Amino acid sequence: MESFINSVNFFEGNNPEDLVDKYGTPLYVYNESILRDRMTNVTKIITKYPYTANFSVKANTNLSILKIANELGLNADAMSENEIRMLLKAGFDPKRIFFVTNNLSKEELSFAIENGVMVSLDSLDQVRLFGEINKGGRCAVRINPGVGAGHHEKVVTAGKKTKFAVCEDDIDKLLELANKYELKIVGINQHVGSLYMQPDPFLEASKNFLKIARKFEGLEFIDFGGGFGIPYHKLADEAPFDMADLASKFEPILDDFVKDYGYAPLFKTEPGRYCVAESSVILGRVHATKQNSGKKYAGTDIGMNVLVRPSMYDSWHDIEVIRDNKVVTASEGTDVVSVVGNICESGDILAKERELPIIKTGDLVAVLDAGAYGWCMSSTYNSRGRACEIMINDKGEVKVIRRRETFEDIISLYVD
Ligand code: LLP
Numbered sequence: 001m002e003s004f005i006n007s008v009n010f011f012e013g014n015n016p017e018d019l020v021d022k023y024g025t026p027l028y029v030y031n032e033s034i035l036r037d038r039m040t041n042v043t044k045i046i047t048k049y050p051y052t053a054n055f056s057v058k059a060n061t062n063l064s065i066l067k068i069a070n071e072l073g074l075n076a077d078a079m080s081e082n083e084i085r086m087l088l089k090a091g092f093d094p095k096r097i098f099f100v101t102n103n104l105s106k107e108e109l110s111f112a113i114e115n116g117v118m119v120s121l122d123s124l125d126q127v128r129l130f131g132e133i134n135k136g137g138r139c140a141v142r143i144n145p146g147v148g149a150g151h152h153e154k155v156v157t158a159g160k161k162t163k164f165a166v167c168e169d170d171i172d173k174l175l176e177l178a179n180k181y182e183l184k185i186v187g188i189n190q191h192v193g194s195l196y197m198q199p200d201p202f203l204e205a206s207k208n209f210l211k212i213a214r215k216f217e218g219l220e221f222i223d224f225g226g227g228f229g230i231p232y233h234k235l236a237d238e239a240p241f242d243m244a245d246l247a248s249k250f251e252p253i254l255d256d257f258v259k260d261y262g263y264a265p266l267f268k269t270e271p272g273r274y275c276v277a278e279s280s281v282i283l284g285r286v287h288a289t290k291q292n293s294g295k296k297y298a299g300t301d302i303g304m305n306v307l308v309r310p311s312m313y314d315s316w317h318d319i320e321v322i323r324d325n326k327v328v329t330a331s332e333g334t335d336v337v338s339v340v341g342n343i344c345e346s347g348d349i350l351a352k353e354r355e356l357p358i359i360k361t362g363d364l365v366a367v368l369d370a371g372a373y374g375w376c377m378s379s380t381y382n383s384r385g386r387a388c389e390i391m392i393n394d395k396g397e398v399k400v401i402r403r404r405e406t407f408e409d410i411i412s413l414y415v416d
Contacts, residue, residue, distance in 0.1 A: 059272030131181025303341025
């Protein structure tokens, strides 16, 4: 594909130069139709049994996006007290929030309990803590299914090398503890890791997970986690994640379980990236181009403070070049260039030695697939305020969904 932006009319008729004139750069731009489309897809992963999709809000916690998830009937999973607070602000009923936790303080745990939010505990120690503060309570437990997956070792969350979840070997101890504190384990959950493009590891993990599930009596829900990938190499025509394929291979695994278990608990998934990643591009300005020791650089204002994924995981994000409101295509000539930011680190690289349409000072660059783990992982490093986020609906109407952070915002937190 020559241009994703053109192929989906990403700006819905708006000129990118008008957008950045009005809202500045770097600018997170969301396309509401794409967002709604992906969020709707995940509600159809399981159709034969009772099912809900929990939007994993750690991927994007913008209030307007949470409101859309709520409106579309998704439930949500949260990772912190403040994510729960954001969801409550967005109108989620506490019963539709699942708190998938890791190493919680007593205070955070108590907050969830007091607000009627179901908690998933991920170690024996945390089950003990929960039991001490909420004897006789209802909870869920995160289980390690023994198989992990993900685009980088840093985001594989099951298998032998992870801090997460309770391993199969500890299930007897877990049940003893639950008994001691009269806890009712009403749900179990897994999460294999983030970003796989083939369903196999997820399906294999799910089979193991359901084998372990049979050791729990009276489960009300079973949550299979998220991790479904998106095509970050879409300009090279990478195929999208085949949700229908996953769904068709998943169903017989569920059938087997339901037959043995005697009934179907509520099944859940927890997709984050799949829901939001493709709905956003970041627009940034090229402020300088140069050649250092024979290597070309395009210097933009999209630093690692704006999008950390390339520096943190060597993640790939496709880049389009925009000049005079038009996407510049490879047919007009290409160059091998590193697209970099304006931060004081040599690792501040968005795209390393990549063949791209020739970039000139003054151009705009658009970084694709920035909607997941983009803005929410951005920082104020080098004391730059975090970027503005806008959303464009299918009529082309633009709404600011988070204003740009100013110096006043930053300075206001210091106590002199
Ligand atoms: N459930 C749990 C328990 C999780 O830990 C995660 C993600 C998800 C669901 C959603 O996974 P998703 O569907 O978004 O893959 N910052 C990294 C990804 C970290 C994922 C953390 N956990 C990145 O930018 O690639």
